[in-house]
Amino acid sequence: MGCNIAIDGPAGAGKSTIAKKVAGELSFIYVDTGAMYRAMALFLLNRKVDCSNEEEIGEVCTQADISIEYRDGEQIVLLNGENVNAHLRSEEVGRMASVSSANPRVREHLLMLQRGLAQSHDVVMDGRDIGTVILPRAEVKIYLTASADTRAKRRYLELSEKGLVCDFEEIRKDIVERDERDMNREVSPLKQAEDAVLVDSSELSIDAVVAEILRIYHEKVEC
Ligand code: DC
Numbered sequence: 001m002g003c004n005i006a007i008d009g010p011a012g013a014g015k016s017t018i019a020k021k022v023a024g025e026l027s028f029i030y031v032d033t034g035a036m037y038r039a040m041a042l043f044l045l046n047r048k049v050d051c052s053n054e055e056e057i058g059e060v061c062t063q064a065d066i067s068i069e070y071r072d073g074e075q076i077v078l079l080n081g082e083n084v085n086a087h088l089r090s091e092e093v094g095r096m097a098s099v100s101s102a103n104p105r106v107r108e109h110l111l112m113l114q115r116g117l118a119q120s121h122d123v124v125m126d127g128r129d130i131g132t133v134i135l136p137r138a139e140v141k142i143y144l145t146a147s148a149d150t151r152a153k154r155r156y157l158e159l160s161e162k163g164l165v166c167d168f169e170e171i172r173k174d175i176v177e178r179d180e181r182d183m184n185r186e187v188s189p190l191k192q193a194e195d196a197v198l199v200d201s202s203e204l205s206i207d208a209v210v211a212e213i214l215r216i217y218h219e220k221v222e223c
Helices: 015-026 033-046 054-063 091-100 104-120 130-134 148-161 168-184 206-220
Strands: 004-008 029-032 066-071 074-079 123-127 140-145 197-200
Touching (some): 015 206, 033 074, 033 091, 033 123, 066 104, 148 168, 197 206
Parallel strands (some): 004 123, 029 123
């Protein structure tokens, strides 16, 4: 069994940037479970599955073969053998991922892959249900959050820097809707595990959050 650090939290809290840096500092593997749900969403969109049809999502999802490889330390998501990293970050895929990840069969399909990685490697794994469902015995659990305004501002800046035209209010609304779905679904809703440490990144720099998580790790564990 590897040493496991679970980082959960809402969209835009900075989980992936921070988890990647923490993994780099400790020479652990970074596992981005959101990318797996996004790959599933891409598969469903490509198959033109109606996002409101739960039964169809449940049936079609079993045909998606999703796996992970690491090349030069970067996580590559393979969907039926093809590297789909370049297609995972669009708003359309994110929205479909938020809807389809509420489906129990989608979650079941990805659970073994996530647990398998954590069993055979030292991992920093980020997502929504890592500390509560996927790795309930993780050595360190962090619940990383930030206010909806802060998260919307970060997303707005990120998109503007890429030269994309975007509307702050639209982004904020989308974040609030995504929180609502992620936190209130029946299966594996986003919530802080009882033994997770709450870290609010609203007023903290990335480096300060990384330092805080490393401090918590060193305090709790010598894996
Ligand atoms: O973290 P992200 O934005 O890449 O995740 C995309 C969607 O996948 C998100 O709306 C919720 C879902 N997700 C999930 O339900 N469980 C996880 N462990 C990771 C992501």
